[in-house]
Amino acid sequence: MIKLFLKNMTPWYFLIPIIVIHFIVIAIPSILSLALCFTDWNGFGKINFIGLDNFYELFNDRVFKLAVWHNLIWTIFFLTVPISVALLGAFLLTGVKRFQLFYRFIFFFPFILASIVNCLIWKYLFHPKHGLGPFLENFGISLFTNSPLTQKETSLFAVGFVDAWHFWGFLVVIYITAMYQVDETLYEAAEIEGATKWQKFRFITFPMIRPTFVFSVLIIMIWSIPAFDYVYILTGGGPAYSSEVLANYLHFQAFRNMNVGYASAIGAMMFIYVFIVITIFGILRRLDWEI
Amino acid sequence: MLKYIINLSMGSLFSLFLISTPSFSKTLVTWWNWGNEGSDLAVTITEDIQNRFNASQDEIELKISFKGEDVNEPTRTALLAGAGPDIITSSGSTYVRAYYDGGFLKSMEEYSKKYGWNKQILPWAYNLGVFDGEFYSFPKNYESMVLFYNKTLFEENGWSIPQNLSEYESLAEKIKSMGMYPFAYGSSGWQPTHEHLVGNYFNTYVGPDNFYKALIGEKKWTDKEFVEALELLKKHMLDGYWSGSLENYYATDWDGFSAQFVNREAAMLPIGTWGFEIMQAFSDKSDDWAVSPLPIISKNGGNPNYQLSIGGTMSINASSENPDAAAKVIDWILSDKSRVLEFSAKRGYAEWLIPLAYEASDFEAGADPKVRDYLIDFAKVTGAGDYGYTTWTFYPAGAGTHIWKDMESVWANDITVTEFLTEQQKLWDEARNANQLIPIGKR
Structure with a gap:
């Protein structure tokens, strides 16, 4: 009996190091951060318990509400534009026989660049004096008179575009990997039946890569919430909060405003969102949805 | 063999002790x-x-x-x-x-x-x-906001540093009519740049005395003078005083506005004294530069001052x-003031300029005369109590971030100047009640 128990425990011995590290690095700070939601700590001195005050303040905070709205737009943007482009790109690439590796590298390249590099490239390209705007004006095209990053109406989408430009190559690679797993004979049968390219995609490729597709949707929904670096570098959430997102606002409150308690409350809201998303996916799986 | 190893170890330890002795004793x-x-x-x-x-x-x-x-x-x-x-x-x-x-x-x-x-x-x-x-x-x-200007350009056109609001606006229009920007400046890469402008207008329009009274709570930030100052700043910003337009101001970074000023795209550069570093680029230009305190832009003028900043x-x-x-x-x-200056000179006077009462004799022979004169003047003028304030040195955390972060909302017409200053007042009241204010010496 004891022998059997010890044998069953074997995998846990291997897991102990990672569990300990996870506990110290992730679990304890997360629990502490959750506790800080109920305080007015400035990151230095005394910690005072203030109950739910931070949450009451959050729900009256116009910037927080704007940030939530922008995160929602951001998520929808990433669930549509990069996914559509990546699906199309991956599907077309599967038909390319020569230099395919080269094209894959080209698409993936922005993903391996540091975000600061990507941001600086686009900051210069959008620059109203030396960027694409003045260049296109030489040909009579008035597209970027002002940088889209500096206008309220376009800043969020401009930042989203730059982030998507670096991100979609990653999606291409995971989609194309999934597409290569699809049984060739299905396409051959469809070919014999006279299926068009769209029909092949619609009835063979897409259903067969659905688990990968759903995985990409899940990670986009989760990753869209802590979106930070591109916003921080390109606009800082401006102009006039037009590109403010939750993670940037959290950083601002914690490290500029010295309002760590309030920042923790924002973090808690972000955690609740991610928890809900994961729970929904979990429930759908239990209901035998093929995701 | 064992004896040899023990001897070797002891010898190594003794050598290590000898080498380390000076460190241990200090x-x-x-x-x-x-x-x-x-x-x-x-x-x-x-x-x-x-x-x-x-x-x-x-x-x-x-x-x-x-x-x-x-x-x-x-x-x-x-x-x-x-x-x-x-x-x-x-x-x-x-x-x-x-x-x-x-x-x-x-x-x-x-x-x-x-x-x-x-x-x-x-x-x-x-x-x-x-x-x-x-x-x-x-x-x-220590630093101060100052006005760098293209001295050659000013002499060519017979311009002088404005003494009041009407001269200020008139000069700006003249410069714009020549296809230049009145001021080179921008906030790309450093959003808090906006607070430089707010502070400039508080010091030069509202005046240091009123600014001081608001800092110590004897005046409200919502008082008429402060509202007028920010309305004026908004008007000038939307008129394109800085880099031609609000959008250009947002898109222009340090290198961008440095190039604007050095290449005659802009006539003036209102910046902190860390801007002395930019002036080195004039070494291969035919133009010359000069520095002065920020022009007073109240309707009736007043004494120029240096703003205190650390x-x-x-x-x-x-x-x-x-x-x-x-x-x-x-x-x-x-x-040793000379040693401080010698070191600071190596950093272009942008760092390690400890606020000491410098005199001409403290500077080495090769010191830049413009920087030297400014530093001596600063010590003299501020020593006499003629100084203004900077937001990033004298504001508590909440009000200090609000002053630049929400200024964009004013310029975007999302909130009014009065709404902005009402929030400022609220943040100051909260900081005052929580005893979180920065010490402000008696004026």
Whole structure:
């Protein structure tokens, strides 16, 4: 009996190091951060318990509400534009026989660049004096008179575009990997039946890569919430909060405003969102949805 | 064989002891500074402060470490853990206030009296480090907002520095009509740049006396003068005074506005004295530059002033085991003005300009005469009490971030100036009630 128990425990011995590290690095700070939601700590001195005050303040905070709205737009943007482009790109690439590796590298390249590099490239390209705007004006095209990053109406989408430009190559690679797993004979049968390219995609490729597709949707929904670096570098959430997102606002409150308690409350809201998303996916799986 | 190994080990240990003896006998003083190991800044500080101090005496071993571009975060983490260096550096007043409130700073009152720091440091700068009657920190750099202008361009066109609002607006229109920007400036890469402009308009339109009264709570931020100043700033911003348009201002970074000014795309550059660094680019230009206090833009004019600002602080850690030795290091730095200036000159006077009362004799022969004259003038003018204030030095954390973060909402017409200032007043009231204000010396 004891022998059997010890044998069953074997995998846990291997897991102990990672569990300990996870506990110290992730679990304890997360629990502490959750506790800080109920305080007015400035990151230095005394910690005072203030109950739910931070949450009451959050729900009256116009910037927080704007940030939530922008995160929602951001998520929808990433669930549509990069996914559509990546699906199309991956599907077309599967038909390319020569230099395919080269094209894959080209698409993936922005993903391996540091975000600061990507941001600086686009900051210069959008620059109203030396960027694409003045260049296109030489040909009579008035597209970027002002940088889209500096206008309220376009800043969020401009930042989203730059982030998507670096991100979609990653999606291409995971989609194309999934597409290569699809049984060739299905396409051959469809070919014999006279299926068009769209029909092949619609009835063979897409259903067969659905688990990968759903995985990409899940990670986009989760990753869209802590979106930070591109916003921080390109606009800082401006102009006039037009590109403010939750993670940037959290950083601002914690490290500029010295309002760590309030920042923790924002973090808690972000955690609740991610928890809900994961729970929904979990429930759908239990209901035998093929995701 | 065993005997040989034992002898060898003993010999090695004895050699190690001999080599290490000088270190053991010295008191170690640690100091964290910003900058990256191996950077120009780190090399200069190591050679000119650490090595020169260590060579100057035999009792103390000074060790300066560089903690990256943001020294505040590692310092904060270390202090919370009851550790950290003996000498603490911070980015400015709000951090000192927070460190003081957290009980992380040792009072330097005793050292100040012993070494005479209270007489060496300029009074306004000294007062910034006084909490509840005791001295806790001093600025290791000071700055002021000034106006750099293209002297050649001004002489060619017979322009002069404006003395009041109508002259200011008239000059701006003349410059614009020539296809130039009145001012080179932009906030790309550093959003808090907006607060420079707000502070400029508070000092030059509202005036330092009213600004001071609002800082100490004798006036409201919602008073008419402040509303008018920000309405004027908004009008000028939307009229394209800075880089031609609000959008261009947002898109222009340090390199961009430096190039605008040096290449005659803009006639003036209102910036902190860290802008002296930009003026080096005039060395291969036919144009010459000049510097002056910011023009007074109230309707009836007034006396130009320098705005007080600090760019970093130094303190002693409350949990330091060697505070006396740390104080000796600080005294070594403060006691020789020529050495401070020599070192600061190597950093283009943008760093390590400790607020001491400099005189002409403190400068070495090759010092830039424009910088020298400015520094002497600054000490003289501010010593006489003719000075203004900067938001990033005298504002508490919440109001200090709101002043630049929400200014964009005013310029975007999302909120009115009155709404903006009402929120400012609320944040100031909260900070005042929570005793979180920055010490403001009596005017």
